[in-house]
Amino acid sequence: MNELVTQKVKQALEILRNEQIDLWLIFVRESEVNHDPALDLVLNKEVTWESAFLLSKKGECQAIVGRGDVAKIKSLGIYEVLGYDQSIKPHLLRVLNQINPQKIAINFSGDNVMADGLSHGMYLVLNEILSGTPYANRLVSAEKIMSKLRGKKNNLEVNQIKRVIRATEKLFGKLDRILKPGLSEQQIWVFFHREKERLKAQTAWSEDQCPIVNAGPASPFGHTLPSPKLKTKKGELLHVDFGLKMAGYCSDLQRMWYFLDRSEKKPPPDVQKGWDIVRGAIEESADFLKPGVLGYQVDDIARKIVVQAGYPEYPHALGHQLGKFVHDGASLLGPRWERYGNTPYLAVEEGNVFTLELGVSVPNRGYLGLEEDVLITKSGCKFLSQEQKKLFCL
Numbered sequence: 001m002n003e004l005v006t007q008k009v010k011q012a013l014e015i016l017r018n019e020q021i022d023l024w025l026i027f028v029r030e031s032e033v034n035h036d037p038a039l040d041l042v043l044n045k046e047v048t049w050e051s052a053f054l055l056s057k058k059g060e061c062q063a064i065v066g067r068g069d070v071a072k073i074k075s076l077g078i079y080e081v082l083g084y085d086q087s088i089k090p091h092l093l094r095v096l097n098q099i100n101p102q103k104i105a106i107n108f109s110g111d112n113v114m115a116d117g118l119s120h121g122m123y124l125v126l127n128e129i130l131s132g133t134p135y136a137n138r139l140v141s142a143e144k145i146m147s148k149l150r151g152k153k154n155n156l157e158v159n160q161i162k163r164v165i166r167a168t169e170k171l172f173g174k175l176d177r178i179l180k181p182g183l184s185e186q187q188i189w190v191f192f193h194r195e196k197e198r199l200k201a202q203t204a205w206s207e208d209q210c211p212i213v214n215a216g217p218a219s220p221f222g223h224t225l226p227s228p229k230l231k232t233k234k235g236e237l238l239h240v241d242f243g244l245k246m247a248g249y250c251s252d253l254q255r256m257w258y259f260l261d262r263s264e265k266k267p268p269p270d271v272q273k274g275w276d277i278v279r280g281a282i283e284e285s286a287d288f289l290k291p292g293v294l295g296y297q298v299d300d301i302a303r304k305i306v307v308q309a310g311y312p313e314y315p316h317a318l319g320h321q322l323g324k325f326v327h328d329g330a331s332l333l334g335p336r337w338e339r340y341g342n343t344p345y346l347a348v349e350e351g352n353v354f355t356l357e358l359g360v361s362v363p364n365r366g367y368l369g370l371e372e373d374v375l376i377t378k379s380g381c382k383f384l385s386q387e388q389k390k391l392f393c394l
Helices: 002-019 038-042 067-074 089-099 120-130 143-151 155-178 185-198 269-288 295-308
Strands: 023-028 051-056 061-066 080-084 104-106 139-141 212-215 237-242 244-246 253-258 353-362 366-376 381-383
Touching: 002 023, 002 038, 002 051, 002 143, 002 155, 023 038, 023 120, 038 051, 038 143, 051 089, 061 067, 061 089, 067 080, 080 089, 089 120, 155 185, 155 237, 155 244, 155 253, 155 366, 185 212, 185 237, 212 366, 237 366, 269 295, 269 353, 269 366, 295 353
Parallel strands: 023 104, 061 080, 104 139
Antiparallel strands: 023 051, 051 061, 212 237, 237 253, 253 366, 353 366, 366 381
């Protein structure tokens, strides 16, 4: 893990130089309770007292931490570590005077939750420390730094995401072998949790809603709890949305089944149409997806396909970034809706990992949704998941 942190710190220093930001200041306390997502990338450890981590565009990496945290931070071999007992203020001001930064990036953002790790209380503490100094008027948002640092995955990160995707796909394969009419949503949920425990893994999002299981038309769409009463049934759809978290990285996949009715040998036309539209929208948006395009442009392609086929537009973004969190922040393949802020207007970059996900409701059959995970390459995108190209029929 230290190797990954070392690589991400080097990446952060390069971003600072490219963005012409003199200093990135991460200011935290009791980080296990009030965690700044930036720490996952440049530290991967928790601290107790008020602590400052300073990365400069000149390549300096300094940490000011409580005396009890010094040895732990030194063990990384990345930071020049200063310990204190009574107050962080004189040490922080001394370092700032040595660097004399004209731009100090701190972790606040109105749009990117992963760049919004500085609590309001700590912001007030920082302003009190900087009061009467020129640095108080040099604070800027670290949103660009965090967006690029989280968004551009290195080889270590991509390889781990691949591993967790493979593990997730194996669980879907195991589920496929035991599926039959009459299984409840809750029984399917229990299956995944037993397998997750066997792998000593975590779910990619809250356990009670991971997986999301939709059996038939009565099952509500969204982040819902599995029902013990709703069961798989012939002539109806089964939708499962599941992700694992292993070694700090997540997967996020949706898979689909249709339970053939007694007289059926293939899906009926309404089900096949829904599948073809969903699958086609993912394929066409993937064909368009490449570095430099804007997030909303990709979403527009899939959304237009769905609406022109006569379905309501899906009430969410086509894709989010995937990494240490299942919703990993930064640019979004989403519509230009107020709730998404500026994230759909950001350009896609090489090294981003996105989901591609959407669905439609088929009357009297259920919800039909699909989700794949892709890596942005120099000239396009590459599927990290083994694509579900055909509707599974049982």
